[in-house]
Amino acid sequence: MEKTKLAICTGTACYVMGASDFLLLEDDLPDDLKGKVEITGVTCLEKCKDAAYGKPPFVLIDDELVAGATVQNILEKIREKQC
Numbered sequence: 001m002e003k004t005k006l007a008i009c010t011g012t013a014c015y016v017m018g019a020s021d022f023l024l025l026e027d028d029l030p031d032d033l034k035g036k037v038e039i040t041g042v043t044c045l046e047k048c049k050d051a052a053y054g055k056p057p058f059v060l061i062d063d064e065l066v067a068g069a070t071v072q073n074i075l076e077k078i079r080e081k082q083c
């Protein structure tokens with residue numbers, strides 16, 4: 001199965017709103033997701049500049065934007081993708 005791609009915005013707005021925690025996810029993935037997720041950091045996705053996108057932190061999961069990301073909703077979304 002192809003790895004799910006998780007791109008974490010590391011721009012300031014996202015970083016201070018919690019994205020810094022997501023960068024550690026690689027080491028902390030639950031057993032069922034280990035080795036199945038490719039995590040990268042990306043520069044500001046420019047979503048923080050327009051409230052229409054929702055609130056930071058933003059991540060892209062296989063190019064799908066997730067606003068207000070938390071470790072919990074990121075893991076849920078990845079699991080959905082892998083079903």
Ligand code: FES
Binds near residue numbers: 010011012046048056
């Ligand atoms: S800092 Fe994340 S979208 Fe701008």
